[in-house]
Amino acid sequence: MRFEDYKPSEEKHYSILNSNGQIITEEDLLSFSEEELLYLYRTMLYTRIVDEKALSYQRQGRMLTYAPNIGQEAAQIGSAYAMEKEDWLVPAFRELGAWLIRGIPLKNIYLYWYGNEWGSYMPEGVKVLPVSVPIASQLQHATGIGMANNIKGENNVVVTYVGDGGTSQGDFHEALNFAAVFKAPVVFIIQNNQYAISVPRKEQTASETLAQKAIAYNMPGVLVDGNDIFAMYSATKEAIDKARKGEGPTLIEAFTYRLGAHTTSDDPTKYREDKEVEEWEKKDPILRFKKYLQSKEILTEEWEKNTQKEIEKEVVYTFEEIEDKSDTSIEDIFNYQYETMPPHLEEQLEQYKSFLEGGK
Numbered sequence: 526m527r528f529e530d531y532k533p534s535e536e537k538h539y540s541i542l543n544s545n546g547q548i549i550t551e552e553d554l555l556s557f558s559e560e561e562l563l564y565l566y567r568t569m570l571y572t573r574i575v576d577e578k579a580l581s582y583q584r585q586g587r588m589l590t591y592a593p594n595i596g597q598e599a600a601q602i603g604s605a606y607a608m609e610k611e612d613w614l615v616p617a618f619r620e621l622g623a624w625l626i627r628g629i630p631l632k633n634i635y636l637y638w639y640g641n642e643w644g645s646y647m648p649e650g651v652k653v654l655p656v657s658v659p660i661a662s663q664l665q666h667a668t669g670i671g672m673a674n675n676i677k678g679e680n681n682v683v684v685t686y687v688g689d690g691g692t693s694q695g696d697f698h699e700a701l702n703f704a705a706v707f708k709a710p711v712v713f714i715i716q717n718n719q720y721a722i723s724v725p726r727k728e729q730t731a732s733e734t735l736a737q738k739a740i741a742y743n744m745p746g747v748l749v750d751g752n753d754i755f756a757m758y759s760a761t762k763e764a765i766d767k768a769r770k771g772e773g774p775t776l777i778e779a780f781t782y783r784l785g786a787h788t789t790s791d792d793p794t795k796y797r798e799d800k801e802v803e804e805w806e807k808k809d810p811i812l813r814f815k816k817y818l819q820s821k822e823i824l825t826e827e828w829e830k831n832t833q834k835e836i837e838k839e840v841v842y843t844f845e846e847i848e849d850k851s852d853t854s855i856e857d858i859f860n861y862q863y864e865t866m867p868p869h870l871e872e873q874l875e876q877y878k879s880f881l882e883g884g885k
């Protein structure tokens with residue numbers, strides 16, 4: 526793609542695949558092998574199944590709060606697939622597809638949502654920061670890593686994610702400003718899933734698009750169809766290449782939709798119409814990619830059925846492996862907050878112990 530052809534303040538989306546799964550932009554990027562295409566599709570299915578299982582475990586009282594990714598798989602997987610092994614991924618908390626692409630084992634992911642901090646302990650060589658729940662705070666870390674890369678003369682790029690709601694945080698602006706001034710090699714990806722819990726995008730900001738926020742910092746900004754895996758890959762790849770060449774940061778707005786709830790504690794029927802959700806279900810990124818693969822005779826129903834079964838088996842096995850086999854205790858929460866435990870925490874720990882012993 527050419528960023529120059531897309532003015533960030535115009536609501537013109539960069540896209541390659543239309544909703545029928547047909548290529549609409551002349552692109553030579555589609556030099557993916559059949560094997561790669563099936564790997565990408567499998568990862569989308571994997572992401573969906575991990576979500577669906579987690580939601581069902583949560584409803585059974587076997588999982589803590591969970592933030593599903595349903596509908597956002599292309600935005601996450603397309604972008605993360607454009608990264609090189611040495612690049613850093615700095616996530617928020619709704620990037621399951623990207624985590625899987627970058628090599629985080631499902632075990633870590635389920636451990637994290639199960640409330641076990643060992644989930645955040647990345648395997649050797651996986652350059653991914655832990656989940657960041659304080660909205661937009663991760664962007665500061667991303668810019669910091671990018672600036673450090675420049676100082677150390679390293680050639681790695683940082684890809685970081687934030688939601689549409691996160692763009693209203695001061696951290697968002699500070700991170701973009703510093704990244705642009707210091708030409709930090711960072712690709713900022715806004716997953717605009719249209720809602721920040723119950724706050725719709727139009728009430729979040731008066732800006733026409735989120736991509737246009739790039740103009741203020743004098744960096745390229747582009748609005749991408751976030752349900753189009755090819756467009757997400759292509760735009761991110763170009764932004765990464767620019768960053769690696771020393772041309773500084775880029776802001777990508779991935780226009781997508783959260784088909785599920787914000788988290789398992791949320792009821793979206795309270796603030797949005799079923800009709801809107803139904804419209805977006807038709808634009809399901811997995812369905813769109815499937816249509817493309819079928820039209821090219823790359824995907825068969827049999828492959829899909831077998832793959833789904835295989836994934837389900839693996840997902841169930843992994844969850845059962847981590848369930849109730851916690852190697853941490855509640856005391857760990859007290860033990861590792863400070864080098865020396867302050868008196869108020871000592872007091873709470875004592876209270877907790879006496880609670881365990883049946884006291885008051």
Ligand SMILES: Cc1ncc(C[n+]2csc(CCOP(=O)(O)OP(=O)(O)O)c2C)c(N)n1
Pocket residue numbers: 619658659660687688689690691692718720721722783787
């Ligand atoms: C600093 C901060 N303020 C408030 C919250 C509570 N909170 C959790 S998620 C969320 C909405 C985030 O919306 P968005 O950035 O659009 O991301 P999405 O959840 O839609 O992926 C809020 C306000 C928080 N985690 N951190």
